Amino acid sequence: MRFKIVSLIAVAGVVAACGTAPTSETASTSGDGSATTSQPKIMPGSADDLRVNVGDRVFFAFDRYELTAEARATLQKQAAWMLANSNVNVTIEGHCDERGTREYNLALGDRRANAAADYLMTLNVPSTRISTISYGKERPVDPASTEAAWAQNRRSVTVVK
Amino acid sequence: MTHRFFARFACSACALAFLATIFVAVEARAELEIDITRGVAEPMPLAVTDFYGEGQGEKKFGANIASVIAADLERSGLFRPIDPKAFIQDVASLNVLPRFGDWRIISAQALVQGRVEMTVDGRLRVEFRLWDVLAEKQMVGLAYFTIPSNWRSVAHIVSDAIYKRITGESGYFDTRIVYIAEAGPKTKRVKRLAIMDQDGERHQFLTTGTDLVLTPRFSPTLQEITYLSYFKGVPRVYIFNIDSGRHEILGDFPGMTFAPRFSPDGKSVIFSMSKAGNSEIYVMDLATRSVRQLTNHSAIDTSPSMAPDGKKVVFNSDRSGSQQLYVMSSSGADPTRISFQKGRYATPVWSPRGDLIAFTRIYNGEFYIGVMRPDGAGERLITKGFLVEAPTWAPNGRVLMFFRQDPSDQYGRGGKTRIYSIDITGHNEREVITPEDASDPAWSPLIHNN
Structure with missing residues (x-):
């Protein structure tokens, strides 16, 4: 599956950036798709369920907010998950890399969050269940100043409320 | 030109008040000037002397005010304060009258002197004079009153006055x-x-x-x-x-x-x-x-x-x-x-x-x-x-x-x-x-x- 390949590359990037041995978290996210059986603590419909079994984030090209094919595939899984867990509401965070100016990046992050939200809505997730927020370049996941880190930081993250 | 200048400045940020008077008529524009629209290769050497004070407290304010002024002017890149160790004339005799030869010999083009007094009502009176050493002329002289804890603001206002007199542009130190x-x-x-x-x-x-x-x-x-x-x-x-x-x-x-x-x-x-x-x-x-x-x-x-x-x-x-x-x-x-x-x-x-x-x-x-x-x-x-x-x-x-x-x-x-x-x-x-x-x-x- 295409999603799994993307997810593996992403994890490899994080591991390389940290320069440490894989932690249990990275091991579990890079594990087999049927991870629920090996992760008995994960509750269906929980934040961990979304992150580990569905994929909570999608990535964007530099200074872009259009969804890639990979991003749409992830969001399709998120939409199915949200329709299966109808009591869950989410906030979609839009983020940018550090290679832009602060105010423009707030606007760009807002566009990214809304691009993801709009796509979920076209997949029948009610708009009342989705809110958005932009963090611009304020909350990177990878603090390095490298192309690999910036690619990780240009993202939208779907967060269970 | 006679200045009948008697202004009261409201200090909005710190809720204090200043009183400033020009106590000596400003001389006609002297030759000493800096054009700040071009990059300055050679900053102007100037002497900023400790402001004269009678008592220990006044002396300390005088030294602190002078060091803030020297630092302001130095940071502007337009002035080079001369090391006080090179000064020949002492502060007490300078308070009477500058001996311009003593300042020319250490290459000072401008001289900043001043005086600090505690008034009977507990305020600080700070006066300063800026001299053109080569022309042997006073370029500006001003006095301020403030509460003692606000001495830094007075120092920055003096820096702005010096900057303005020499460059012809308003300053930016009291900010x-x-x-x-x-x-x-x-x-x-x-x-x-x-x-x-x-x-x-x-x-x-x-x-x-x-x-x-x-x-x-x-x-x-x-x-x-x-x-x-x-x-x-x-x-x-x-x-x-x-x-x-x-x-x-x-x-x-x-x-x-x-x-x-x-x-x-x-x-x-x-x-x-x-x-x-x-x-x-x-x-x-x-x-x-x-x-x-x-x-x-x-x-x-x-x-x-x-x-x-x-x-x-x-x-x-x-x-x-x-x-x-x-x-x-x-x-x-x-x-x-x-x-x-x-x-x-x-x-x-x-x-x-x-x-x-x-x-x-x-x-x-x-x-x-x-x-x-x-x-x-x-x-x-x-x-x-x-x-x-x-x-x-x-x-x-x-x-x-x-x-x-x-x-x-x-x-x-x-x-x-x-x-x-x-x-x-x-x-x-x-x-x-x-x-x-x-x-x-x-x-x-x-x-x-x-």
Whole structure:
């Protein structure tokens, strides 16, 4: 599956950036798709369920907010998950890399969050269940100043409320 | 020319009052002058002597005031204070009359002397004289009264008077900087609103770091700061009153409000609001709370800054496909692109003089700070780096501050982020010393309007 390949590359990037041995978290996210059986603590419909079994984030090209094919595939899984867990509401965070100016990046992050939200809505997730927020370049996941880190930081993250 | 000058300056930021008198008629303009429109290769050597005082307390104030003045003038890059160890004439005899030969021999072109007295009602009286050593003429002489704890403000006002007399331009030393203090790892950065004098002294934190805060800007009235806060997780523009310590949200808007700036008259705030992923520029009248929308475009429209006459607005938009600078009328009419060199442009800020717009430019993996005229002509880049951003103007329109962030290594270490000042000529770049990392500086107007 295409999603799994993307997810593996992403994890490899994080591991390389940290320069440490894989932690249990990275091991579990890079594990087999049927991870629920090996992760008995994960509750269906929980934040961990979304992150580990569905994929909570999608990535964007530099200074872009259009969804890639990979991003749409992830969001399709998120939409199915949200329709299966109808009591869950989410906030979609839009983020940018550090290679832009602060105010423009707030606007760009807002566009990214809304691009993801709009796509979920076209997949029948009610708009009342989705809110958005932009963090611009304020909350990177990878603090390095490298192309690999910036690619990780240009993202939208779907967060269970 | 006789000055019948007797002014009372209201000190809005610190709720104090100054009394200033010119006690000696200002001499006709002497030959001693510096043209600050060109880069200065050789700073003017001058002697700043400890201000004379009778008592121990007065002597100490006199020495402290002189050292603040010398540091101000040195940092401007236009003056070279001579090491006091080289001085021949002592302060006591200088208090009677300068022996100009003693100052010429150590190459001083200008001489600053003064006197400090504690008055019977507990105030500090500070007087100073600036002498043209070669012409043997007094260039300016002034006296001030203040409460003793405010001696730093008097020193900065004296620095401004010296700067103004010699360059012909108003100074910028009696000013403050509001900025964002930063600490902790990049992934969990703690940001606090902070304020300090332009020389980094009298530093205070204004928020605790609980909420993410960004992009503070001064009101021309000096009592208020507008900034972005993620209070309760909702990014909105706030107004902070320095005197009362109150934070107040700017209006009730359905989407993120950001990129605020006061209008030059302080009566309104211009800002961006984003709805459903589209940002537009709005202006709110602070008295009536009425809001006008200035842009209407599917592109990003942000970072607005008004011209000092309030008639035009420069802003950042990617309506051409990449972020560029545009100027429109303050009604929103006729948006016209002004940036045309290679790369992307951001953070335009109109000079208080009206003659230039400062900006950030991103090209070929590097960031630059530059200036251009409001029609886009005469672009000059004045500094560059891995990341330089957010220029802010000194009130005289001759000096900028901005912040510089170093790259981080693969573990996220490094990434030093500090505020710097630089002349618009590109000369004299200096770090402004802050207790921790620092970004998003905003320069106040002159505090006592000297």
